[in-house]
Amino acid sequence: MYLSKLFVPLLKEIPSEAKIKSHQLMLRSGMIRQSSTGIYSWLPLGYKIMKKIEQIVREEQNKIGAQELLMPTIQSAEIWKESGRYEDYGEEMLRIKDRQGKEMLYGPTNEELITEIFRASVKSYKSLPQLLYHIQWKFRDELRPRFGVMRCKEFLMKDAYSFDLSDTEATISYNKMFFAYLQTFKRLGLTAIPMAADTGPIGGDLSHEFVILAETGESRIYSDKRIFDLDISKHSSEDNSIKELRKKYDSFYAVTDDKFRKEDFETKVEKKHQLVTKGIEVGHIFYFGDKYSKPLKCKVDLKDGRKVNVKMGSYGIGVSRLVGAIIEAKFTDNVMRWPESVAPFEVAIIPSLQKNDKSIYAKAETIYKFLKKNNIDVLFDDTDEHLSAKFKKFDLIGIPYQIILGFKDIGDKLEFKEVTGKTETMSLEEIKKKLVNKRNLN
Amino acid sequence: MYLSKLFVPLLKEIPSEAKIKSHQLMLRSGMIRQSSTGIYSWLPLGYKIMKKIEQIVREEQNKIGAQELLMPTIQSAEIWKESGRYEDYGEEMLRIKDRQGKEMLYGPTNEELITEIFRASVKSYKSLPQLLYHIQWKFRDELRPRFGVMRCKEFLMKDAYSFDLSDTEATISYNKMFFAYLQTFKRLGLTAIPMAADTGPIGGDLSHEFVILAETGESRIYSDKRIFDLDISKHSSEDNSIKELRKKYDSFYAVTDDKFRKEDFETKVEKKHQLVTKGIEVGHIFYFGDKYSKPLKCKVDLKDGRKVNVKMGSYGIGVSRLVGAIIEAKFTDNVMRWPESVAPFEVAIIPSLQKNDKSIYAKAETIYKFLKKNNIDVLFDDTDEHLSAKFKKFDLIGIPYQIILGFKDIGDKLEFKEVTGKTETMSLEEIKKKLVNKRNLN
Numbered sequence: 001m002y003l004s005k006l007f008v009p010l011l012k013e014i015p016s017e018a019k020i021k022s023h024q025l026m027l028r029s030g031m032i033r034q035s036s037t038g039i040y041s042w043l044p045l046g047y048k049i050m051k052k053i054e055q056i057v058r059e060e061q062n063k064i065g066a067q068e069l070l071m072p073t074i075q076s077a078e079i080w081k082e083s084g085r086y087e088d089y090g091e092e093m094l095r096i097k098d099r100q101g102k103e104m105l106y107g108p109t110n111e112e113l114i115t116e117i118f119r120a121s122v123k124s125y126k127s128l129p130q131l132l133y134h135i136q137w138k139f140r141d142e143l144r145p146r147f148g149v150m151r152c153k154e155f156l157m158k159d160a161y162s163f164d165l166s167d168t169e170a171t172i173s174y175n176k177m178f179f180a181y182l183q184t185f186k187r188l189g190l191t192a193i194p195m196a197a198d199t200g201p202i203g204g205d206l207s208h209e210f211v212i213l214a215e216t217g218e219s220r221i222y223s224d225k226r227i228f229d230l231d232i233s234k235h236s237s238e239d240n241s242i243k244e245l246r247k248k249y250d251s252f253y254a255v256t257d258d259k260f261r262k263e264d265f266e267t268k269v270e271k272k273h274q275l276v277t278k279g280i281e282v283g284h285i286f287y288f289g290d291k292y293s294k295p296l297k298c299k300v301d302l303k304d305g306r307k308v309n310v311k312m313g314s315y316g317i318g319v320s321r322l323v324g325a326i327i328e329a330k331f332t333d334n335v336m337r338w339p340e341s342v343a344p345f346e347v348a349i350i351p352s353l354q355k356n357d358k359s360i361y362a363k364a365e366t367i368y369k370f371l372k373k374n375n376i377d378v379l380f381d382d383t384d385e386h387l388s389a390k391f392k393k394f395d396l397i398g399i400p401y402q403i404i405l406g407f408k409d410i411g412d413k414l415e416f417k418e419v420t421g422k423t424e425t426m427s428l429e430e431i432k433k434k435l436v437n438k439r440n441l442n
Numbered sequence: 443m444y445l446s447k448l449f450v451p452l453l454k455e456i457p458s459e460a461k462i463k464s465h466q467l468m469l470r471s472g473m474i475r476q477s478s479t480g481i482y483s484w485l486p487l488g489y490k491i492m493k494k495i496e497q498i499v500r501e502e503q504n505k506i507g508a509q510e511l512l513m514p515t516i517q518s519a520e521i522w523k524e525s526g527r528y529e530d531y532g533e534e535m536l537r538i539k540d541r542q543g544k545e546m547l548y549g550p551t552n553e554e555l556i557t558e559i560f561r562a563s564v565k566s567y568k569s570l571p572q573l574l575y576h577i578q579w580k581f582r583d584e585l586r587p588r589f590g591v592m593r594c595k596e597f598l599m600k601d602a603y604s605f606d607l608s609d610t611e612a613t614i615s616y617n618k619m620f621f622a623y624l625q626t627f628k629r630l631g632l633t634a635i636p637m638a639a640d641t642g643p644i645g646g647d648l649s650h651e652f653v654i655l656a657e658t659g660e661s662r663i664y665s666d667k668r669i670f671d672l673d674i675s676k677h678s679s680e681d682n683s684i685k686e687l688r689k690k691y692d693s694f695y696a697v698t699d700d701k702f703r704k705e706d707f708e709t710k711v712e713k714k715h716q717l718v719t720k721g722i723e724v725g726h727i728f729y730f731g732d733k734y735s736k737p738l739k740c741k742v743d744l745k746d747g748r749k750v751n752v753k754m755g756s757y758g759i760g761v762s763r764l765v766g767a768i769i770e771a772k773f774t775d776n777v778m779r780w781p782e783s784v785a786p787f788e789v790a791i792i793p794s795l796q797k798n799d800k801s802i803y804a805k806a807e808t809i810y811k812f813l814k815k816n817n818i819d820v821l822f823d824d825t826d827e828h829l830s831a832k833f834k835k836f837d838l839i840g841i842p843y844q845i846i847l848g849f850k851d852i853g854d855k856l857e858f859k860e861v862t863g864k865t866e867t868m869s870l871e872e873i874k875k876k877l878v879n880k881r882n883l884n
Contacts, residue, residue, distance in 0.1 A: 007509050007574060009563035033559055036518035036546070041559055044509045044574075067449050067486045072596045073515060073579060074536075074548070076478035091541045094516075096548075099533045099583045104478070106516070106538075106548075117475055117483055121451035132449060132486075137515060137579070141541045154514045 001345070003381045008045050009033075010393060020216045022327035023148030025336055029396040031323075038145025038153035045344050045397070046323065050156065052342040053188060053326075054135055054319050057158045060184040064176040064237055066131035066160055071113050073137055077103035079112040083295050092140045106139035111292045111314055114161045118310065119298035125165055128300065128310070129173055133160030135319060147216075149324045150280070156320040162313040165302070167289065170311040174206065174287050175242040177315045181210050181283050182232045182245075188322065189339025190329060192282055193227055195254045206313075209256055210283035214328040217278035222265050223254035225275040256281075280325045287313040336398030337420045343400050345379040346435050347371065350394060351405035352387040364405050367414070367428060376435050394419065403431065443787070445823045450487050451475075452835060462658045464769035465590030467778055471838040473765075480587025480595035487786050487839070488765065492598065494784040495630060495764050496577055499600045502626040506618040506679055508573035508602055513555050515579055519545035521554040525737050534582045548581035553734045553756055556603045560752065561740035567607055570742065570752070571615055575602030577761060589658075591766045592722070598762040604755040607744070609731065612753040616648065616729050617684040619757045623652050623725050624674045624687075630764065631781025632771060634724055635669055637696045648755075651698055652725035656770040659720035664707050665696035667717040698723075722767045729755040778840030779862045785842050787821040788877055789813065792836060793847035794829040806847050809856070809870060818877050836861065845873065 008030040018024040026032045031046025042050060058068065074096070080086035094106040107113065114132060122130065135158045145152050162173035178194060185192035190212045197209035211221055227249065235245040253268045256279070265274070290309040292298070299307040318325075330337055338344065349371075351364040361382070368380040379399060381390055387406060394402060404415040404423070416431050417423040426434070450472040460466040468474045473488025484492060500510065516538070522528035536548040549555065556574060564572065577600045587594050604615035620636060627634035632654045639651035653663055669691065677687040695710045698721075707716070732751040735741070741749040760767075772779055780786065791813075793806040803824070810822040821841060823832055829848060836844060846857040846865070858873050859865040868876070 004568070005507070007511070007563070007572060030563070033562065035514055035555060035558070036516075036520075036544075039514045039516055039518075041514060041555070042512040043559075043563075044511050047510060047512050050512075065447070068489060069449070069486050070484040070489050070492075072477055072481045072483060074478075074481055074581065074596055076481075078478075094538065094540065096536065096538050098536065099585065102478075113477060113483070116477070117485075120475065121449070121472070121485075126446070130449060139516065143541065154516055 001379050003379055004383055006045070006379070007043060008397075009043070010396070018148065020147050020150070020328070021331045022150060022216075022324035025327050025331055025396060026148055026324065029336075029398070032149065038142055038151075040149060040152060040154070042320075048344045049338065049342050050320060050323050053322050054156070054158075056187050056341060057184055057317055057319060058135065060180045060187070061131075061133050061158065061160060063183075064131065064180045066133045066180075068134060069117075069132055070134045070136060071107070071110050071117070073106055073139070074104050075107045075113055077105055079116050079296065080105065083112045083115075083292055085112070092142065094139045094141045107136075108138055108140050109314075109316075110134070110136075110159055111161070111312075112296065115292045115296045115298050115312070118161075118163055119293075119296060122163070122300060122310075125300055125302050128163055128165050129169055130163040131160060131173060131176070132163075133158060133315075147324070149320050150328075151218075152320075155318060158317040158319055160315040162315070164311045165300070165308060167311060170287055170289070170313060171206075172239055174285065174313050175239065175246055176237065177285050177313070178208065178246060179232075179235070179237055179242045181285065181315075181317070184317065185210060185212070185282065186232065187341050188326060189341065190282070190326065191228055193221075193223065193254055193279075194249055194285075195221065195223070195256055196259050197256055197284065206287035208285050209281050210285075211256065211279035211281055212325060212329055213277055214280045214325065215278055216328050217280040219256045219279050219281055220260075221254065221256055221275075221277055221279045222260050223275050224252040224269045224273045226273055227252035227254050280328060281318075282322055282325050283315075283317040285313065285315045287311075331398075332420075335395045335420055337400055337418075338398045340400055340438055340441075344397065345399045346377045346439065347379075347401040347403060347431075348394055348397070348399045349378060349380045349403045349405070350387070350390050351381065352390075352407065353382070353384050355384065360405055367403060367405075370428060371432065371435075374432050374436070376432065401435065443821050445821055446825055448487070448821070449485060450839075451485070452838070460590065462589050462592070462770065463773045464592060464658075464766035467769050467773055467838060468590055468766065471778075471840070474591065480584055480593075482591060482594060482596070484762075490786045491780065491784050492762060492765050495768075496598070496600075496761050498629050498783060499626055499759055499761060500577065502622045502629070503573075503575050503600065503602060505625075506573065506622045508575045508622075510576060511559075511574055512576045512578060513549070513552050513559070515548055515581070516546050517549045517555055519547055521558050521738065522547065525554050525557075525734055527554070534584065536581045536583045549578075550580055550582045551756075551758075552576070552578075552601055553603070553754075554738065557734045557738045557740050557754070560603075560605055561735075561738060564605070564742060564752075567742055567744050570605055570607050571611055572605040573602060573615060573618070574605075575600060575757075589766070591762050592770075593660075594762075597760060600759040600761055602757040604757070606753045607742070607750060609753060612729055612731070612755060613648075614681055616727065616755050617681065617688055618679065619727050619755070620650065620688060621674075621677070621679055621684045623727065623757075623759070626759065627652065627654070627724065628674065629783050630768060631783065632724070632768065633670055635663075635665065635696055635721075636691055636727075637663065637665070637698055638701050639698055639726065648729035650727050651723050652727075653698065653721035653723055654767060654771055655719055656722045656767070657720055658770050659722040661698045661721050661723055662702075663696065663698055663717075663719055663721045664702050665717050666694040666711045666715045668715055669694035669696050722770060723760075724764055724767050725757075725759040727755065727757040729753075773840075774862075777837045777862055779842055779860075780840045782842055782880055782883075786839065787841045788819045788881065789821075789843040789845060789873075790836055790839070790841040791820060791822045791845045791847070792829070792832050793823065794849065795824070795826050797826070802847050809845060809847075812870060813874065813877075816874050816878070818874065843877065 606612035
């Protein structure tokens, strides 16, 4: 892609309404544009990053056998009345009357609707266990939307639902999701810690919040810092292996505000291991048994002919929020570096272009075409800005690698720079190999 | 995938509310489920097909240099008041008041919002031409939703917008889309004919509707039948080549009801070439100049310092509707065959399983594992239904190829059947090669 053609409206100034790093960066680098309070359009750069995150989330869901479907954004109020949540949910639910006066709503979550689908579709124990998920836009009419995509009204979420016959089997489903979440966040370049959490309005008795460290986080977290060193790479998605893994995490104290009790923290965690900091919630998993299947009468036949309410859990990841969360975790000293797995491009070509010397442009374009031919996703800065202005711009865009064509004569070699790091002198062939290797690691 | 694990609630009966083939098939084969009047959930089978259609639409947009972004579903009423359409749009627009009483709406289309984004982002002629698109859920509060996904309330649409400096340049953008549409429908296994059409509520003066033939179509079409034989494969996306192609299409009479005039038809088309039939609209492209840029004051600076309203066009494809349209075009004699490019699986393994003989199951599973290992997307019917019931089921699911393990002893060979066609006897290796070749053609 030629930068002059890319629809990326960069801002020079920090917009005054943006209080946190991610919101500032996303506006300045033309990733998003607010269309009305708390509602954003995703411009090409931001959308490309979000789609990559979405795809990683999807792949890890598929790996544990979850099946993707898609529920609509607009739901009927009826099923919410069945579950009893229609009144409870409060003003955050966007309530709508259609032209015939029917009460509808823009789904803030989907426990009711998935339960309705399941009860109409599945009658027998033979079809269980079942994991279903969708990745869909949700709406919460926040009174004070803020922090850009971190707390906005319309947001993209992956929500999964598990259906089992018993608590024991449900725990296996829960654990699978626990595992998939750790894998997902790892692939996104994040260390996310599962923390015992309150179940809140979803209800239920088993719940983990996945939290990444960030100064701007809205949750205070209290933990044994050794939990950050746990290695998930030795564990597989096999039931017992995940059970072991969960035990390891459970053995270290780590909670958010809701579950924090000072006495517990002091007695369970030695002073030298205590870590009190802030974090951002990027995922939340719940087990709530028959909380919804009971009022919604979602039953299946057991082998012996009895009927039982299915045991359910729900599992969310904030996909659009993750874009902001990754920035909060990675944006330091005014330089962004996207994890390679979600970077908008694999490499940028940054030449110093002179009006009276077309040779550098020609050289840059030759490199561009060579990389394209090798299926490397490259952004070519073909604008006539000064090199220093270009560097500032690319500090924001956050492409992990740069090929710089400046004034230094280094023969056939090229300057190859990591956006946050060192510059090497390499041949184009070496650069290509390095980029392909990097990609294969992801 | 094992069929017993796939979340595909098949119906034995034809649901009485479904009047047309696509609606019946989609309900019976568990592709969709109505969640409230005119609003559907897409279950795994249906969703997989729709995602494949979406991806083909996306790839053909990208090929002509269009850039993907995503506008939100919920829009502010303000910009619609600026353009003057807020009152005009009527009751089909789903109007919403948020908790603070602000007038919002669920976008039925996006001319206003994209114009607002463009005017805020682009100031100079240097950034034009520009093609932007998104694939997003839209809502139209249909008074009488019917025909399943063909005329429902919440639907997925690709809508693209072009921005140019002059009518002449805008025609080039328009032609590119014209070309992309023909390519898109061809890859979907459809012959879609661009027909001169009325511009309707979008406004403007140049417009084509892309229509496929189907008895259940809502539009009557009048055409010179030779237009169906035009070959697009000799044309490239280069400007002049598309111009030639458009000329060819324009040389044959083909219109929908709106533009039909009996005298024209009789004088322009010889009796023997006249075709009057019904069709389904699957895409619509419009050029409307400054219809929106003028009221919304979307201007750019020209080279000589003057300011000019950008010239715009808009280009829609009904992605979710295409699922139904393909069924209407391809479902005959109670047998569905999905075009290979969008089929939910590449091949099905259909064994006759006996309770007291595990050998067929074992053989089927070996074949399944072999195909999976070779990255072929295969559905294994591991249920214990009778072979005849299985065949009926697979006639609905529409996977183009079947490997049948019945009672005939044919040694190391296998029965390989096209769902709508003949059965061959082939080795597994030959089957694999054939499937891989088929895929490479798409």
